[in-house]
Amino acid sequence: MEENTASGLREQQLRRKRIRKIKSTIVAGVAAWILITSVLTVTLLVKLLRMENRLNELAQSIISVEQVVEDVNEKSAPSPEESADTSDMLGNAQGLLDDNAYKEGQKQKVYLTFDDGPSENTAKILDILKEKNIKATFFVIGQEDEKSKELYQRIVAEGHTLGMHSFSHKYNVIYESLEAFSEDVAHLQSYLAEVTGITPEIMRFPGGSSNQVSNTDMTEFIRFLNEKGITYYDWNVASGDATSQVYTPDELVENVMNDVGRYETSIVLMHDAANKSSTVEALIPMIEKLQEMGVELLPIDENTTLIQQIPADSVK
Numbered sequence: 001m002e003e004n005t006a007s008g009l010r011e012q013q014l015r016r017k018r019i020r021k022i023k024s025t026i027v028a029g030v031a032a033w034i035l036i037t038s039v040l041t042v043t044l045l046v047k048l049l050r051m052e053n054r055l056n057e058l059a060q061s062i063i064s065v066e067q068v069v070e071d072v073n074e075k076s077a078p079s080p081e082e083s084a085d086t087s088d089m090l091g092n093a094q095g096l097l098d099d100n101a102y103k104e105g106q107k108q109k110v111y112l113t114f115d116d117g118p119s120e121n122t123a124k125i126l127d128i129l130k131e132k133n134i135k136a137t138f139f140v141i142g143q144e145d146e147k148s149k150e151l152y153q154r155i156v157a158e159g160h161t162l163g164m165h166s167f168s169h170k171y172n173v174i175y176e177s178l179e180a181f182s183e184d185v186a187h188l189q190s191y192l193a194e195v196t197g198i199t200p201e202i203m204r205f206p207g208g209s210s211n212q213v214s215n216t217d218m219t220e221f222i223r224f225l226n227e228k229g230i231t232y233y234d235w236n237v238a239s240g241d242a243t244s245q246v247y248t249p250d251e252l253v254e255n256v257m258n259d260v261g262r263y264e265t266s267i268v269l270m271h272d273a274a275n276k277s278s279t280v281e282a283l284i285p286m287i288e289k290l291q292e293m294g295v296e297l298l299p300i301d302e303n304t305t306l307i308q309q310i311p312a313d314s315v316k
């Protein structure tokens, strides 16, 4: 009897020991599992964050390529003094050289142009132009949201000129081939006609007609526009709002005023984009200074002197 009790006790103790062992094994297993999944989660998160950073870097480099393009092309518009040196490079660029130089007593014409809209700033630009009773020119891209549609309509309704600047504004896509370019232009032209009732017949090439990034010879696109009766305008005065250098609103005004005095006809390059609030801030002082100078501020129309880095009539 005593022996039975003793062996029963030992057995019980052994069973408890086994249960404790099983319990601690389970606890250890669960802990290990939690640890492994946490480590895996953290590793994946780190990888995800790195990928996101890499994507941002890539997006940034695409943007800076676009800025370099605009930068390079803004610099390719020479002042009359520089024209002797650069005329070889630019052939007989239209409106950039002596034929358009300001001569005493002439009435100067200035065309304010805004590329890349509609944007969050379009309404502000339109409000200022309305307040100052000035008409300008908008070279727009394709945006299909309702707000943008209203902005295209407002541009037309308020008497400004609606010009094209490509639907996608993606250099690598539109300049890939004549087919891609012509499809893009046709798409934008019919889209704008549908939204505004006006079929735009003027255009500004993204990066300008003598841009150095096109994969295709620009003369192919110029020939196409000539055949379609679409007139393109470059610029001879750059505000500098698309260069890699960031200018204050005062400096943008100064950049424009420094160049406008040189020409009979000035086409001023500015940008209508969400991140270009300096351009909006520069607009009132710029218009006031130009008015003090006594120039005519006009929207581009069929009588506007052509300002072309590559003259359209040099391409047959």
Ligand SMILES: [Zn+2]
Residues within 6 Å of the ligand: 115, 116, 165, 169, 206, 207
């Ligand atoms: Zn542009």
